[in-house]
Amino acid sequence: MSDIEALLQFNRKPVSQEMITYLARSTESIIQVRETHSMIDVAIPAPKLELFIKKLVKYSNVQTPTLMATTVFLTKLRSIIPANVYGIETTRHRIFLGCLILSAKTLNDSSPLNKHWAQYTDGLLHLKEVNTIERELLEYFDWNLTLSTNDLIQSLAPFLKPIKDQIIRSRQQELLLFNAPTPSQLKSYMNSPQSRSSSYNSIPSLTSSNTISTINSSRSRSSLNYSANIQTIPEGESDVVSQRKTSLSNLDPNKYANTSVSEKRKSSRPIILKTGLDKPMVAGQTKIKRSNWTNFF
Incomplete structure (x- = not known):
């Protein structure tokens, strides 16, 4: 599809x-030319092939598809004419003019007549010569003047390749722009x-690693502060501990042997639930400070 688009x-x-x-180089590759010294060539020298083609384009106003x-x-014609054949100085001019006439008459409903083409040559060729050239080319082609799209694509490949590359690049850019998110989509995605x-x-x-090291250092500092604020209490200096030991040793086991089940249940309540106990206080004990730990989350 890109070949057809490039051709269009x-x-x-x-x-x-x-x-x-390009047309001049293609025509020159068909046949070789030998110099002659005839009176006709001396009277009307043949112009350069590029100049001859340029004048035909100017006079006939031919457009790119036909040309x-x-x-x-x-x-x-290159595959028909043998490689060992030589032509005169105007042979290439005649070949190109004949092919241009066939192209114009094949592709256009209205094209210049042969007498007009003879005038476009600036006197290089006469009407009879133009008619002869047209008939000879028709015989070479066996009157088959079909121009297919594939033939045009193959013959114009050097001109179509840059256009095809440009079409592919433009399609890739269009695809990128089509898939690119809009500013509103970007905003909604970010939110x-x-x-x-x-x-x-x-x-x-x-x-x-820097954050982990910072957390570890802060933990170590807080643990040091906590341990510095804790004071140990010797077991021998605690009056509360000695009083509890004495009270436990003086208990009479027979006193509680005949108690009822309800009384046992009442007495079996854990002492830790009793809220009226006095908390032991040690002289000189300071209150534990809040640690310097900070929640990183």
Whole structure:
């Protein structure tokens, strides 16, 4: 599909010097020429082939599709004419003019007549010569003047390749622009919970070595402060502990042997639930300070 699009774009281009040069080189590759010294060549010297083609384009006002379709006939003629054949000085001019006439008459409903083409040669060729050239080319082609799309694509490949590359690049750019998110889509994506969670997960501060070392150092400092504020109590200096030991040793086991089940249940309640116990206080004990630990989460 890109070949056909490139061909359509190429047909819309105006005739350029590059096209004229390409046609001249294609015509020169068909047949070799030997110099002659006839009186006709001395009287009317043949112009350069590029200049001759440029004048034909100017006088006939031929457009790119008709002009460049000539390459198909030139390619076919190259495979027909033997390589050991030589022509005169105006042979290449005659070949190109004949192929241009066939292209114009094949592709257009109305084209210049042969007498007009003879005038476009600036006296280089007469009407009879133009008619003879047309008939000879028709015999070479066996009257088959079909111009297929594949023939045009193959003959114009050097011109179509840059256009095809440009079409491919433009399509890739259009695809990128089509898939690119709009500003509103970007804004909604940035505000979505999924994007925020992914951004939070991407923060490496909690897992970095610097952060872990900072947490460990703060933990060590807080543990040192906590241990510095704790005062040990010797077991011999505690009056409360000695009083509890004495009271436990003076208990009579027979006193509680005949108690009822309800009284046992009442007495079996854990003492830790009793709220009226006095808390032991040690003289000189200071209150434990709040640690310097800070919640990083």
